[in-house]
């Protein structure tokens with residue numbers, strides 16, 4: 001376990017049964033010495049800085065901040081390094097579901113359109129570069145409002161802590177340039193709402209999720225942490241459900 005703020009590791013060790021000081025690391029790359037898989041749940045900058053060196057050691061990386069792959073050079077370097085070392089860069093379904101169906105529909109180009117809609121309480125978008133650069137006054141939003149529409153590649157750096165799911169969806173389906181993202185702020189919403197609308201040769205699909213924000217962090221859905229644990233369990237499960 002590593003966090004650049006050691007107090008957070010203290011908190012995590014205190015609240016996790018059966019995990020002791022030996023789980024503490026002072027350098028994220030040192031995790032590769034003893035771990036089969038490293039889980040990144042930090043931010044785009046951590047993926048930019050550590051993904052390639054970790055993969056070079058042959059250690060698998062399960063990355064939540066996958067929006068970092070909107071940088072095509074980083075995306076390419078990650079794949080190239082994984083091929084060379086035999087390690088895997090894994091993108092968990094995270095706060096999303098339906099990714100497996102989109103992945104299936106994309107086989108043989110059977111996917112024509114993917115639209116991803118996110119609706120968050122305004123506080124859940126606070127601090128996003130796009131909100132600050134466009135002087136969006138989140139506190140003044142009185143009814144549901146579209147604050148962003150663009151491609152997943154444009155959305156990822158504009159909302160780095162909100163829209164990693166759109167990049168996961170892109171990687172499963174049409175790619176970052178052809179996946180349409182719409183982000184709404186809604187003061188009447190208490191959940192994080194994600195909707196996928198897709199159509200193509202395999203049919204039309206719509207998935208909608210109303211997930212509770214994590215009690216300690218309104219930007220992140222609680223299910224993202226839970227499904228990451230499920231992704232880890234899948235790695236050693238004798239019976240695997242889904243992809």
Ligand SMILES: NC(=O)C1=CN([C@@H]2O[C@H](COP(=O)(O)OP(=O)(O)OC[C@H]3O[C@@H](n4cnc5c(N)ncnc54)[C@H](OP(=O)(O)O)[C@@H]3O)[C@@H](O)[C@H]2O)C=CC1
Nearest residue numbers: 004041042043045046064065094095160161164165220224
């Ligand atoms: N793919 C998905 O489905 C989902 C992805 N996410 C993403 O997962 C990540 C984690 O989410 P969450 O726990 O809510 O985020 P938080 O911002 O609450 O926590 C991130 C932690 O990582 C630290 N950190 C950030 N960047 C670095 C770095 N370069 N090196 C070392 N430590 C770093 C932060 O430190 P400090 O406070 O000092 O910055 C902070 O302690 C986010 O990027 C989030 O957007 C979240 C939900 C769903």
Ligand SMILES: O=C([O-])CC(=O)C(=O)O
Nearest residue numbers: 161162163164165220221
């Ligand atoms: O947790 C969510 O609802 C989605 C999220 O923050 C992300 O994709 O970065």
